Amino acid sequence: MSGLGYALSDTVVLAKRSLLRIPRQPDLLLGFTVQPVMFVLLFVYVFGGAIQTPGFDYEDFLIPGILVQSMAFGGFVTALGLAEDLKKGLIDRFRSLPMSRAAVLTGRTTADIATNVIQVAIMLLVGLAVGFRFQTGVPDVIAGIALLLLLGYAFSWVFAFLGLAASSPEASNAYGFIVILPLTFASSAFVPVETMPSWLQTFAEVQPVTTMVDATRALFLGTPAGNDVWGAVVWAFAIILVFGWLSVWRYRRAVGR
Amino acid sequence: MDGPVVETHALEKRYGDTHALRGVDLRVEPGTIFGLLGPNGAGKTTAVRILTTLLRPDAGSARVAGLDVVEDANRLRERIGLAGQYAAVDENLTGFENLEMVGRLYHLGRRHSRERSRGLLGQFDLADAGDRLVRTYSGGMRRRLDLAAALVARPPVLFLDEPTTGLDIRSRRALWDAIEALVAEGTTVLLTTQYLDEADHLAGRIAVIDHGLLIAEGTPDELKLQVGGDRLEVRLCSRDDNAAARDALAAVGDGRVEGEDGAVRVAIRERTGTIAEAVRRLDERGIAIDDIAVRTPTLDDVFLTLTGHHAEEEAEEAVER
Known part of the structure; x- marks a missing residue:
């Protein structure tokens, strides 16, 4: 087999390993299933009445935003898993094996795609149950779901780097929140950007999550897309390239503990 | 194979201000067990990490199985097995799944990996526990599984970094037996340990390491004679x-x-x-x-005789990297 063939088969072996653990750790399983449901219900029924979204029902406004947020956080298992592998010496074992150097990372991030699919499905179903409706055709909806998964994959690489850079699994979790939470809340995900103070609007408009949320709204609700869809795709690939490179660099010099 | 299986010349490694290895020469003959004996922080783990391609040396050279640990790292990884002090196995997989994964990552193929995994589980007295999650295993079972994982590809050279630290006496004995059985089949083993009795029991030759320097080398008998037996x-x-x-x-x-x-x-x-x-x-x-x-003289006696200080005091000061 060629080097690329081995890289792919190593990735599959390690992605399977990452996925096997999820049903075996009930707390993780809750994170992937109950948490997204809770988020949708809380936002719709707690904040929904208080937030004005001119031109939209709040359910319609919210679902694309909350989907992007859960994609942004979907990779936390990668950070957690890599930090644990470092702590327990598994990274040492992997690095002593004649396997692809990147497979420990691509295995994790590939497994995230599978869990992200589950999350998107659950949230869309709950969304439809509380009143969310697609206002575009099937091709746009499919493109929107594909875009969400691409965004989720990109953020997995951010988490891969955080997991390798953090000193412990707990720390990797904390870094994840510190990096991702401000990006998702100071964006167009939950409230119209126009309602924020002007300095925050500036930040919200240039950062990637707003572009990603607006792109998803365009594909699900038919709002004017402008350059948002392409912008979101470019952001995703830029994040994958930068954090993919950083993660592999970090992995090569990773030492147990 | 002719010539030494492990050979290092003036091996050096620094981490910031810590000089972990200060010019270490090692020579391990094929089919033998070589014990690297020293307290925490002496540089044992650093030496093993360099020999297993996890770390690059700052100076000096090291060859394992005839391959340079830096230049030929990729080919070398196919010929070595590593079992560390942490039992590097995945707790959320079964014993069988752990071994099968390692076999696949050595590119043994699905069928061969599975057959080998079942065989190893039997060999290490884990056949009944093979389909249980590792997080239900005892410490001794985890170490045995870890050792089995290092053996999946039948590597001719095995590195064991403190394989029995933290184990009870029975589990230690079981692991010793397993290691001796491997060497009887021709495997070459380099093991690090903090326990003189372990090095004495297993190793044909022992090197004592302290502060990144070899301070004595010889057969267990030679060493004990130096210390007073x-x-x-x-x-x-x-x-x-x-x-x-x-x-x-x-x-x-x-x-x-x-x-x-x-x-x-x-x-x-x-x-x-x-x-x-x-x-x-x-x-x-x-x-x-x-x-x-x-x-029987302890590691502490060895240190007191060879260096004039106790091994334990070192352990408290030093931080092994």
Whole structure:
């Protein structure tokens, strides 16, 4: 087999390993299933009445935003898993094996795609149950779901780097929140950007999550897309390239503990 | 294979201000067990990490199985197995799944990986536990699984970094037996340990390492001779019997007797029967004994003799990387 063939088969072996653990750790399983449901219900029924979204029902406004947020956080298992592998010496074992150097990372991030699919499905179903409706055709909806998964994959690489850079699994979790939470809340995900103070609007408009949320709204609700869809795709690939490179660099010099 | 399986020249490694290895020369002959003995922070783990391609040396060179650890790292990884001090196995997989994963990552193929995994589980007394999640395993079972994982690809060279640290005596014995069985089949083993008895029991040659430098090397017997070997230690009921006891015991060992204040130490060559003979001789002269034991020198004795300081003090100061 060629080097690329081995890289792919190593990735599959390690992605399977990452996925096997999820049903075996009930707390993780809750994170992937109950948490997204809770988020949708809380936002719709707690904040929904208080937030004005001119031109939209709040359910319609919210679902694309909350989907992007859960994609942004979907990779936390990668950070957690890599930090644990470092702590327990598994990274040492992997690095002593004649396997692809990147497979420990691509295995994790590939497994995230599978869990992200589950999350998107659950949230869309709950969304439809509380009143969310697609206002575009099937091709746009499919493109929107594909875009969400691409965004989720990109953020997995951010988490891969955080997991390798953090000193412990707990720390990797904390870094994840510190990096991702401000990006998702100071964006167009939950409230119209126009309602924020002007300095925050500036930040919200240039950062990637707003572009990603607006792109998803365009594909699900038919709002004017402008350059948002392409912008979101470019952001995703830029994040994958930068954090993919950083993660592999970090992995090569990773030492147990 | 001709020539040494592991050979290092003037190996050096620094982490910031810590000089973890300060020019280490090692030579391990094929089909033998080589013990790298030292306290925490001595540089043992650093040496193993360099030899298993996890770290690059700052200076010096190292070859394993005829391959340079830096230049030929990729090819070398196919020929080595590593079992570390942490039992590097995935807790959320079963024992079988762990081994199968490692087999796949050695590119053994699905069928071969599965057959090999079942075989190893049987060999390491884990057949019944093979389909249970590793997080239900005891410490000894995890170490055995970790060792099995290092053996999946039948590597000719095996590195064991403190394989029994933290294990109870029974589990240690079981692991020792497994390691000896491997060497009987031709595997070459380099193991690090903090325990003199472990190095003594397993290794054909021992190198003592301290502060990143080799301070002694030889067979276990040579090393123990340097330290003074086994000792008979007798505590007398009355310190007035001291001189009489030394006379009585002079013929028990190899003639070296020391002691005052009612405690007599005799260097001995042979453990068997020593206590009985000593008791008989003391009894003949009417000397009452409070306590009597044969003591094997510990790592601490080795260090005290070779370096003038205790091994344990080092352990507290140093941080192994």
